Amino acid sequence: MSQTLSAPMLAAVPLAPLVGALMAGVLGTKFGGNSMGRRASHSVAILGVLLSFILSAFTLKSVSLDGARFNETLYTWMVVGGLKMEIGFLVDGLTAMMMCVVTFVSLMVHIYTIGYMEEDEGYNRFFSYISLFTFSMLMLVMSNNMLQLFFGWEAVGLVSYLLIGFWYNKPTAIFANMKAFLVNRVGDFGFILGISLIAAYAGTLSYAEAFAKADELAAMTLPGTDWMLVTVICICLFIGAMGKSAQFPLHVWLPDSMEGPTPISALIHAATMVTAGIFMVARMSPLFELSEAALNFIMVIGAITALFMGFLGIIQNDIKRVVAYSTLSQLGYMTVALGASAYSVAVFHLMTHAFFKALLFLAAGSVIMGLHHNQDIRWMGGVRKYMPITWITSLIGSLALIGTPFFSGFYSKDEIIMAVHASNLPASGFAYFAVLAGVFVTAFYSFRLYFLVFHGKERFDQNPDAHHGHDHAADDHDHGHGHGHDAHHHPKESPWVVTIPLILLAIPSLIIGYHTIGPMLFGDFFKDAIFVNHEIHKAMEVLSEEFHGAAALARHGFSATPFWLALAGVVCSYYMYMVNPALPAAIKRSMMPLYQLLDNKYYLDWFNENVLARGARGLGTLFWKVGDQTLIDGAAVNGSWRVVGLISSVVRKFQTGYLYDYALSMVLGIFVLMTYFVWLK
Numbered sequence: 154m155s156q157t158l159s160a161p162m163l164a165a166v167p168l169a170p171l172v173g174a175l176m177a178g179v180l181g182t183k184f185g186g187n188s189m190g191r192r193a194s195h196s197v198a199i200l201g202v203l204l205s206f207i208l209s210a211f212t213l214k215s216v217s218l219d220g221a222r223f224n225e226t227l228y229t230w231m232v233v234g235g236l237k238m239e240i241g242f243l244v245d246g247l248t249a250m251m252m253c254v255v256t257f258v259s260l261m262v263h264i265y266t267i268g269y270m271e272e273d274e275g276y277n278r279f280f281s282y283i284s285l286f287t288f289s290m291l292m293l294v295m296s297n298n299m300l301q302l303f304f305g306w307e308a309v310g311l312v313s314y315l316l317i318g319f320w321y322n323k324p325t326a327i328f329a330n331m332k333a334f335l336v337n338r339v340g341d342f343g344f345i346l347g348i349s350l351i352a353a354y355a356g357t358l359s360y361a362e363a364f365a366k367a368d369e370l371a372a373m374t375l376p377g378t379d380w381m382l383v384t385v386i387c388i389c390l391f392i393g394a395m396g397k398s399a400q401f402p403l404h405v406w407l408p409d410s411m412e413g414p415t416p417i418s419a420l421i422h423a424a425t426m427v428t429a430g431i432f433m434v435a436r437m438s439p440l441f442e443l444s445e446a447a448l449n450f451i452m453v454i455g456a457i458t459a460l461f462m463g464f465l466g467i468i469q470n471d472i473k474r475v476v477a478y479s480t481l482s483q484l485g486y487m488t489v490a491l492g493a494s495a496y497s498v499a500v501f502h503l504m505t506h507a508f509f510k511a512l513l514f515l516a517a518g519s520v521i522m523g524l525h526h527n528q529d530i531r532w533m534g535g536v537r538k539y540m541p542i543t544w545i546t547s548l549i550g551s552l553a554l555i556g557t558p559f560f561s562g563f564y565s566k567d568e569i570i571m572a573v574h575a576s577n578l579p580a581s582g583f584a585y586f587a588v589l590a591g592v593f594v595t596a597f598y599s600f601r602l603y604f605l606v607f608h609g610k611e612r613f614d615q616n617p618d619a620h621h622g623h624d625h626a627a628d629d630h631d632h633g634h635g636h637g638h639d640a641h642h643h644p645k646e647s648p649w650v651v652t653i654p655l656i657l658l659a660i661p662s663l664i665i666g667y668h669t670i671g672p673m674l675f676g677d678f679f680k681d682a683i684f685v686n687h688e689i690h691k692a693m694e695v696l697s698e699e700f701h702g703a704a705a706l707a708r709h710g711f712s713a714t715p716f717w718l719a720l721a722g723v724v725c726s727y728y729m730y731m732v733n734p735a736l737p738a739a740i741k742r743s744m745m746p747l748y749q750l751l752d753n754k755y756y757l758d759w760f761n762e763n764v765l766a767r768g769a770r771g772l773g774t775l776f777w778k779v780g781d782q783t784l785i786d787g788a789a790v791n792g793s794w795r796v797v798g799l800i801s802s803v804v805r806k807f808q809t810g811y812l813y814d815y816a817l818s819m820v821l822g823i824f825v826l827m828t829y830f831v832w833l834k
Contacts, residue, residue, distance in 0.1 A: 157215040157219060157221050158212065158215055158216075158221045158222070158223040158244055160223075160225060160227055160242070162208060162211075162212075163208075163212070163223060163242050163244060163295065164227065164242075165204070165205075165208055166205050166208045166209055166212070166252060166256075166291055166295070167205070167288050167291035167292050167295065168288070169200075169201040169202070169204040169205045169208075170198075170201045170202050170205050170259075170284045170285070170287040170288040170291070171201075171284070171285070171288040172197075172201055173197045173198040173199075173200065173201025173202065173280075173281075173284045174198065174201070174280075174281045174282070174284035174285035174288060175281075176189065176194070176197045176198075177189065177194040177195070177197060177198050177277050177278075177280045177281040177284065178277070178278065178281030178282075178285070180194075181193070181194035181277030181278075181280070181281065182277055182278055182281070189277065191276050191277060194276070194277040194280050194281075195263070195266070195267055195276075195277075195280050198263060198280040198281070198283070198284045199260070199263045199264065201284055202256060202259050202260045202263050202284060202287055203260055205256045205259075205287070205291070206253070206256035206257055206259075206260050209249070209252035209253045209255075209256045209257075210253055212244060212249050212252060212253075213249040213250065213252070213253050215249075216244065216245065216246055216249040217246065217249070217672070217678060221244075222244065222245055222681070223242055223243070223244040224241070224242070224243045224244070224245075224297055224361065225241055225242065225297075226239045226240070226241035226297070226298075227239075227240050227241050227242065228240040228241075230300075235356055236352060236356065236357065236358065237357070237358065237359070238300050238358065239298055239300065239301075239358075239359070240300075240301055241296070241297040241298060241301070242295045242296070242297055243295065243296065243297030243360060243361075244295065245679075245681055245682040246673075246678040246679045246680070246681075246682050247432070247435060247436065247500065247679055247682035247683065248294055248295055248682070250500070250504060250673075250678075251294040251432060252291065252294060252295065254503075254504050254507045254508075255287065255290050255291060255294065255425055256287065256291070258419070258420065258425070258507055258508070258511045258658075259283065259286075259287040259420060259425070261419075261511065261515070261654035261657060261658055262283060262416045262417075262419050262420045262511070262515070262654070263280070263283060263284075264650055264653065264654050265416055265419075265515050265518070265650065265651055265654040266279065266280065266283065266416045267650040268522075268647060268648045268649075268650040268651040269414065269415060269416055269518055269522065269651065270414060270416070273414075275319060275320075278319075279319060279414065279416075282312060282315050282316050282319070282417075283316070283416065283417065283420060285312050286309060286312040286313070286316065286417075286420060286421075286425065286426075287425075288308075289305050289308035289309045289311075289312055290305065290309055290425045290426070290429070291305075292304060292305040292308065293305025293306055293308075293309060293429055293432075294432060297359065297360055297361070298358045298359045298360060299348045299351065299352075299358045299359075299360070299363075300358050302348075302433070303344070303345065303348060305429075306341070306344065306393070306397065306429060306433075307341065309397075309425065309426045309429060310333075310334065310337045310341070310397070310426075313330075313333060313410070313417075313421055313426050314330045314331075314333060314334045315330075316330075316413050316414075316417040316420075316421065317329050317330035317333055317410045317412060317413040317417070317421075318330030318331075318412075318413070319413050319414055319417070320412075320413075320414075323412065325409075325412050326412040326413065328409070328412075329406075329409040329410055329411075329412040329413070330410075330412075330413075332405070332406050332409055333406035333407075333409070333410055336396060336403055336405060336406040337396045337397060337403075337406065338396075339392075339396055339403060340392055340393045340394070340395050340396015340397060340403050341393055341396060341397075342392075343388075343389045343390070343391075343392025343393050343395075343396075344389065344390060344392065344393020344394075344396075345393075346389040347386050347387070347388075347389030347390035347392075347393065348390075350382065350385065350386045350389065351363050351370075351386060354370060354373060354382060355369075355370060360436070363440075364439040364440070364684075367383070367439050367440055367443060368443075370382055370383045370386065370440070370443070371383045371443040381444060381446070383440060383443045383444050383447075384444040384446045384447050386440060387437070387440055387441050387443075387444045387447035388446075388447050388450060390433065390434070390437060390440075391430075391434060391447065391450065391451055391454075393430065393433070394429075394430025394431070394433055394434055394488075395430070395454065396430075397426065397427065397429045397430040397433075398427050398428065398429065398430030398431055398484050398487075398488070399427055399458075399480075399481055399484055400430070400454050400455065400458050400484065400485065400488055401454060401457045401458045401461065401462070401485075402757055404458060404462060404481055405754070405757055405758055405761060407422065407427065407477060407480065407481060408465075408474055408477045408478060408481075408754075410422075410477075411471070411473040411474055411477055415473065415514060415515070415517065415518030415521065416515070416518065418473060418476075418477070418514045418517075418518075419510075419511040419514035419515050419518075420511075422476075422477060422480045422510065422514065427480065427484055428484075428487075428503050428507070431484070431487045431488065431491065431499055431500065431503050432500070432503070434451070434491045434496070434499075435491065435496040435497075435499060435500050435682075435683055436682070438494075438496045438683050438684045438685065439684040441491075442494065442684060442685060442686045442689075442690070445578065445689075448491075448492045448493075448494065448578060448690075449492065449578050449579060449580045450492075451488060451491050451492035452488075452489055452491075452492025452493060452573075452576075452578060452580040452581065452584045453492075453580045453583065453584070454488060455485045455486070455487070455488025455489035455490075455491065455492055455584065456485065456489050456580070456583055456584040456586075456587035456588065457485070457587070458481060458482070458484060458485030458488065459482050459483075459485025459486050459488075459489060459587050459588055459591045460482075460485070460587040460588075460590055460591050460594065461755070462478055462481035462482045462485060463478065463479075463481075463482040463591050463594035463595055463598065464594060464751055465478045465481075465751055465754060465755075466478035466479055466482065466594070466595075466598035467594065467597060467598045467601070467751070468748065468751050468752060469598075470529050470530055470531055471528050471529065471530075472517045472520060472521065472528050472529075472530050472533075472602065472606065473514070473517055473521075473528060475530070475598060475599075475601075475602045476510070476513050476514055476517055476602075478598070479510070479513070479554065479595065479598070479599065480510060482591060482594070482595060483502070483506050483510070483554075483595075485587075485591070486502060486566065486569050486588060486591070487499040487502050487503055487506075487569075489569060489573055489584050489587070489588055490502065490568075490569045490572055490573070492576075492578065492580065492584065493569075493572045493573050493575075493576040493578065493581065493584075493690070493692045494576070494685050494686075494690035494692055494693070495568070495569065495572035495576075495692050495693055495696070496679075496683045496685065497673060497674050497678075497679045497683050497693070498565065498568045498569055498572050498674060498693075498696070499569070500673075500679070500683075501564070501565045501568065501666075501669070501670065501673050501674055502562075502565035502566065502568075502569060504565075504665070504669070504673075505553070505561040505562055505564065505565045505661075505662075505665060505666050506562070506565070508553075508561065508658050508661040508662045508665060509549075509550045509553035509554055509560075509561065509562055509658075509662040510550075510554070511658055512546060512547075512549070512550040512553075512655060512658040512659055512662055513547065513550040513551070513554065515651070515654055515655055515658065516543050516546055516547040516550060516655055517547075518651075519540065519543040519647040519651050519652070519655065520533070520536060520540065520543060520547075520606060520644075522647055522651070523536065523539065523540050523543065523644035523645055523646065523647060524536070524613065524644050527613075530602055530605040530606055531605065531612065532612050532613065532615055533605060533606045533612060533613070534605060534606070534607075534608070534609040534610050534611050534612045534613075535607070535608065535609060535610060535611035535612075536606055536607050536644055537607040537608060539643055539644040539645060539646070540644055540645070540646045540647070541646065542646060542647075542652045542655060542656065543646065543647065543652070543655065544607050545659075546652075546655040546656060546658070546659045547603065547606075547607065548603065548607075549659045549662050549663060550658075550659065550662055551599045551600065551602075551603050553662045553663070554595065554599050555592070555595055555596040555599055555600075555719045555722070555723070556592060556595075556710075556715055556716070556719055557716075557719070558707040558708070558710035558711055558716060559667065559707045560662065560663060560666065561661065561662050561663065561664065561665045561666030561667070562662075562666065563666065563707060563710055564666035564667065564670045564703065564706065564707075565666060565670075566592075566715070567706070567710055567713070567715060568670070568674060568696060569588060570585070570588050570589065570592075570715055571695070571696055571699070572692040572693070572695075572696055573585045573588055573692075575691065575692040575695035575696065576690070576692050577690070577691065589714065589715065589718065590718075592715045592718040592719050592722070593718040593719070593721055593722045594722065595719070595722065596718070596719040596720070596721070596722025596723050596726070597722035597723075597725055597726050598726075599722075600722065600723045600726040600727065601726040601729075601730055604726060604727060604730045604731050605730055608731060609730070609731055613643070613644075666703075667703045667704075667707070668703075670700075670703050670706070671700075671702070671703060674693075674696065674697075674700070675696075675697050675700055
């Protein structure tokens, strides 16, 4: 273990944002007497995240160049029998990469927030929340045991609840944050079951110790069944990932989380909360490699999410929701890669996606600010000439998203498609179709948004909601953005605190894939962090054999099927929304049942609210009426005192306090006993 990684330095990485969060959240709010102003609050929050990013970058350098590693326990909280509950850090290639991605994107969001939340009353509180979110995510990715992993897992869920419902006077935001919280509890129930099974049968919560016993777990079956124990563990763990990483059917919370301010959309949906499930499965690869049933399940769920969530993006008109459904689809791609045992490819796409998706969300926020908080892309158009920086950075993000050769998204997305094609799992056929079809769908809805926002006729003055707000726009205005809703005001470029993060995110969206694909996928970067059984799962070996450098891969990409599918998507969107704008409306009229299916999001929300929720309420009422009132209160509690009262009312008649009554009782008792014994003879 290299001496360049010390425990105090690593501890400072998550603690610096925590200190910033506490200072802004206590001293900058009414709770602490508002003793810190806005400038001081955002300064301490940004300095905390900046320090965390610098230390993370130093850690990444030490890990990648010097081969440094760290795996130590810092604090033992409790020992129960032989089970140790500890706080510690594990730093390897996977951790170091995640630390840099989380802190860099978080730093960009912090800077961007200065401009976006400029006049919001909850300015200091917002900075406290996003810094606390960063601390929680860092504790999750740096953990060396499942107890700390679960702490970080639940902490990001809690803070996301606070962020989504940041505007707590807004009913839709309160509904959205409650929905996110409850759906994630469903996934977390499976997650804690998986951790509990590991603790019960491996006798440890430590990653290293549990992985060392992986072969023993693989030989066990779940008591009372013939199911492989490791399969049950992996599926339970993945159910947790389905909730946190918004996989079908536990994805329903993520689009509604757009009710929160735009900066948290970038933070939650780019590099932090939704990628926690992908990170967890990659970290647990020694266990998942032992169960093909679990890998098939993961691949099918990922394929459904990648394709069918993309379809929903086609009909969205809210600029943030289009990007949100894009996030769902790309998370599906990552999950498919996990199922193909291409864990490093999934994590690679996680990294590239973090940059261009944060860029797209922040660019969407810049457009919303420039258009006086209109979010409906039908009433935009021609923004390119008014907001050139937002335009060019959005174009870079969109090209990266659809997998244009030489852009960062191309390298990770192309490798996922190739890995699925090389997989020998039964589910790989359906998954390969889904990820290929998803390429066309992604290109179509991405450039539908791009063309409607930045090109074509200006439609600002046609917005029917221009003077009383649209969707979240009115709420943004009400919460202090103060840019007005006058449709006759032309857009203007956002201030530098908004455009600088866009430029800094556009740079890695362009180049990071080209420079990192070799070491991350085919080098030793993840050698001791991710385990793959190459004898059974050969996808990575096939990718390695076909890789001849980043430039050669990109050049070949221009002749590959995904490129032509993406190009077809771009051309179709251009024709339908720029050349012949009447065509989409005609298609909608001719395919109304399909449109209604998509508009109602496959009726999953209806099913959850009218079947699951009502069923749960009915079952709860049954338990309350029969179980609680009748059995517990009526029979057990009230019934017991009635029985006692009845018995005591009879017994008390024999307790008169008169000596002759007791003497008579004794004589009668003796007489009965004598009669009984005589009768026995």
